[in-house]
Amino acid sequence: xxxxxxxxxDLRLKYPGVKDKIFDGLSIDIKxxxxxxxxxxxxxxxxxxxxxxxxxxxxLIDLPMKYExxxxxxxxxxxxxxPDSQFCMPKVYEELAFILENRQVPAGEMDQRIERAxxxxxxxxxxxxxxxxxxxxMKQKLAIAGTLLQQADTLFLDEPSAMLDTExxxxxxxxxxxxxxxQTVVIVEHKVEHIWQHVDRVIxxxxxxxxxxxxxxxxxxxxxxxxxxxYGIWHPNAWLNAPSALENKAGLVPVFNYQNGVIKRGxxxxxxxxxxxxxxxxxxxxxxxxxxGKTTLLEAMxxxxxxxxxxxxxxxxxxxxxxxxxxxYLVYQNPELQFIQNSVYDExxxxxxxxxxETARHKTIQMLELLQLEDVSDQHPFELSMGQKRRLSxxxxxxxxxxxxxxxxxxxxxxxxxxxxLLTLFKERVQQGQTVMMVTHDPHIVERYxxxxxxxxENQLKEVGAAHV
Numbered sequence: 001x002x003x004x005x006x007x008x009x010d011l012r013l014k015y016p017g018v019k020d021k022i023f024d025g026l027s028i029d030i031k032x033x034x035x036x037x038x039x040x041x042x043x044x045x046x047x048x049x050x051x052x053x054x055x056x057x058x059x060l061i062d063l064p065m066k067y068e069x070x071x072x073x074x075x076x077x078x079x080x081x082x083p084d085s086q087f088c089m090p091k092v093y094e095e096l097a098f099i100l101e102n103r104q105v106p107a108g109e110m111d112q113r114i115e116r117a118x119x120x121x122x123x124x125x126x127x128x129x130x131x132x133x134x135x136x137x138m139k140q141k142l143a144i145a146g147t148l149l150q151q152a153d154t155l156f157l158d159e160p161s162a163m164l165d166t167e168x169x170x171x172x173x174x175x176x177x178x179x180x181x182x183q184t185v186v187i188v189e190h191k192v193e194h195i196w197q198h199v200d201r202v203i204x205x206x207x208x209x210x211x212x213x214x215x216x217x218x219x220x221x222x223x224x225x226x227x228x229x230x231y232g233i234w235h236p237n238a239w240l241n242a243p244s245a246l247e248n249k250a251g252l253v254p255v256f257n258y259q260n261g262v263i264k265r266g267x268x269x270x271x272x273x274x275x276x277x278x279x280x281x282x283x284x285x286x287x288x289x290x291x292x293g294k295t296t297l298l299e300a301m302x303x304x305x306x307x308x309x310x311x312x313x314x315x316x317x318x319x320x321x322x323x324x325x326x327x328x329y330l331v332y333q334n335p336e337l338q339f340i341q342n343s344v345y346d347e348x349x350x351x352x353x354x355x356x357x358e359t360a361r362h363k364t365i366q367m368l369e370l371l372q373l374e375d376v377s378d379q380h381p382f383e384l385s386m387g388q389k390r391r392l393s394x395x396x397x398x399x400x401x402x403x404x405x406x407x408x409x410x411x412x413x414x415x416x417x418x419x420x421x422l423l424t425l426f427k428e429r430v431q432q433g434q435t436v437m438m439v440t441h442d443p444h445i446v447e448r449y450x451x452x453x454x455x456x457x458e459n460q461l462k463e464v465g466a467a468h469v
Contacts, residue, residue, distance in 0.1 A: 005154060005184040006030040006053045007071040013052070013063055015383070022048055023209045035185045037195065037217075040205030041231045042387030042415045046188045047081065047158050049209075053186060054078050054156045073184070076154035077147035081162060081386050082334070083139040092118075092129045092142060099149045117145040122171060133265075136333055137164040137290030144172065154184045159386075161191055162412050166443050168290055170194060190234050190415065196221075206231065232415030241416065243424045245448045246431070252279030255314050256301075256327075256404060262308035263293050263300055263461070270296060273309070273461045276454075280403060283430045284437040285446055288456030294439040295333065297461070298406040302330050329402035333409045333439075335393030339381040344373055344392055347381055351399040363399070371395050371421065387414050394422055398429070405429070407438040411445065423449065 009027040014020070022045045030036050030053070038046045051057045055072040058065055080086055089095040096114045105113065118125065121141040131139065140160060147155060157176070161169040173194040189195065202220045204213040204227065213224050220228070221235055228235040254277040261273035270293035278284065286294050300307040303324045311318040318324050332338055341347040348367050352360035368374040371391040376384060381392055390412060397405045411419045423445070426436045430451075440446060446453065455464045 002031040002033070004029050004071055005032040005034070005073060006186065007069060008052060008067050009070075010068040011052065011065065011070075012067070013048070013057070013065040015063060018379075021209075026209065026211065028053070028203070028211065030184060030186060033182060033184055034201065035180065035187070035199040037187045037189065037192065037199045037202045038205065039192075039202060039228070039231075039233045041207050041233070042391075042418060043385040044205050044207050044231075045209035046205060047385070049205075050078075050156050050158055050186055050188050054154075073152070073154035075150075075152050076156060077150045077152035078156040079140070079143045079147060079158060079160045081159045083136070083143040084334075086143060086146075087131055087139075090130055090132070091127075092123075092125050092131055092134075093127045095131060095142065096146060096149055099146050103150070113149060114145075117148045120148060120175060121145045122168075135291040135295075137168055140164060141168075141172070144175070148179070152183070155180060155186075157185065157187045157189065159189055161189070161194075164290060164441065166441055169441075173198075192234055193236055196236055204228070204231070204233070229416070232417030234416055238416045239444050242420050242444070242448065243427060246283055246427055246451060252281055254279045257312045258301070258309060259312075260309040261300075261311075261461075263297050264305075264307060265293060265296055269459075271456055271459045271461055273297075276461070278404060278435060278437065280435050281430055281433045282435045282437075283426065283449055283451045284435070284454065285450040285452075286437070286439045286454045286456070286461075287441070287446060292456040294456060295408050298330055298408060298437070298439065301406060302328055304330075325402075327402060328404045328406055329397050329400045330406040331393050331397045331408060331410060333412065335389040336382060338393060338396065339389075342380055343378055344368070344381055344384070345377040347392060348395050348399050351396060355401055367395050367399055370425070372418070387418065390414055391418055391422075394425075398425060402434075404435045404437060407436065409440060410438055411440070411442060 007029045011023045011026040012021055013023045038049065040046050051061065053072060054076050055074060057063050087095055089098050093114055096117065097110050100110050100113060121144045123138060123141040123145060161172050164172060169191065177198055196217050199217060201214060202217050203211055206212045213220060213227065225235060225237060229241060256278040258273060258276040261276065263270045286297065288294050296305060299305045301324065303318055303321045313327050339347060341350060345364060349360055349364040352363045368377050373388065373391060376388060381389060384392065394410050411422060430436055453464050454461050
């Protein structure tokens with residue numbers, strides 16, 4: 001009989017200052033070498049449960065909790081939603097050497113082990129590489145390399161592919177599944193198509209943090225597909241419920257023009273842009289591998305980083321952030337970078353207040369309800385789940401009067417309900433004459449929605465045409 005590897009019974013847990021418990025009597029038992037996928041709507045407590053099973057709560061994050069019994073693996077390895085949250089050192093080799101030092105590996109063996117781990121995750125860097133210069137996807141690969149060096153019996157994966165492009169996601173899951181045969185694995189993941197048939201058990205949680213169904217993947221999909229859809233879970237058939245595509249528009253007049261462009265990261269040239277013209281009422285997507293500089297393009301358009309060439313908005317040359325911010329609004333991949341208020345309500349209200357004091361409160365309440373944030377309106381933005389933070393960051397953009405909204409992975413970390421809600425909102429804004437320009441790795445979005453698509457390849461930004469007609 002297989003022994004229990006991870007277990008908690010009658011778990012009761014809540015966040016300080018929040019009235020309702022996240023868990024009230026939850027029990028879960030995971031067997032040795034079992035591969036388990038936790039599913040549920042955004043904010044239901046999946047990541048919190050993972051942290052409890054990993055021992056992060058309450059050992060590192062002190063939350064009020066009670067339970068009858070708890071069994072954890074003290075040497076487990078964890079990969080978080082945000083890889084930055086787990087790095088301790090400034091350089092790649094130093095970070096991985098730090099892990100080996102803790103395992104008392106002789107210094108003479110370190111370089112060989114580090115290089116092997118980096119090869120296994122396909123991360124090609126040298127000894128002087130700074131972590132803060134890596135893209136989000138490259139940082140996630142570094143986090144995976146760190147877990148390989150830990151050689152843990154138990155692996156916790158909290159959306160490890162969230163910041164990776166499609167090709168890298170496939171490679172990552174192929175790598176993990178090749179390595180995890182002798183490990184117990186607990187996964188929280190939105191993009192399940194690569195792993196659905198490769199886990200032993202799917203556990204479905206509802207919005208109240210209760211386990212409502214569990215079983216083999218095929219059984220869950222056959223009997224509870226409607227429940228998965230109701231909870232916004234990314235099951236293999238989820239995109240059948242997505243909003244319809246836009247009809248392409250013709251004869252639009254360009255308002256933004258970038259000529260003789262070169263996008264740079266520091267002194268390094270990333271790619272050239274002969275000319276980029278953007279009109280109002282367009283839906284543009286930018287694709288390309290991790291680290292190619294897609295986010296850097298958005299930052300350059302907002303005049304936040306140096307670039308070569310000239311940018312104009314309606315014949316006025318853009319030179320400063322103030323010039324660009326009158327027409328463009330950028331939402332980062334990491335939503336925390338742009339929060340400036342102490343409550344969710346104020347984060348949205350401040351934009352509406354500067355537009356019209358009389359209607360600001362009404363419009364703020366409407367936006368909170370639209371993006372299902374009314375229940376957390378009094379909370380600090382940093383206290384939200386990753387999915388809630390993402391919705392709030394997009395809400396700040398939608399509440400701005402900008403003509404062009406620049407979005408860096410706007411659907412990352414969202415359940416299907418909120419993804420489809422945002423896509424519907426973006427579609428409405430485009431139909432009203434606003435322009436949406438997004439960096440995305442989601443092939444479903446790329447195939448369905450853009451009126452034009454740009455791809456970074458061979459040191460150039462190339463227009464590859466609309467993905468639909």
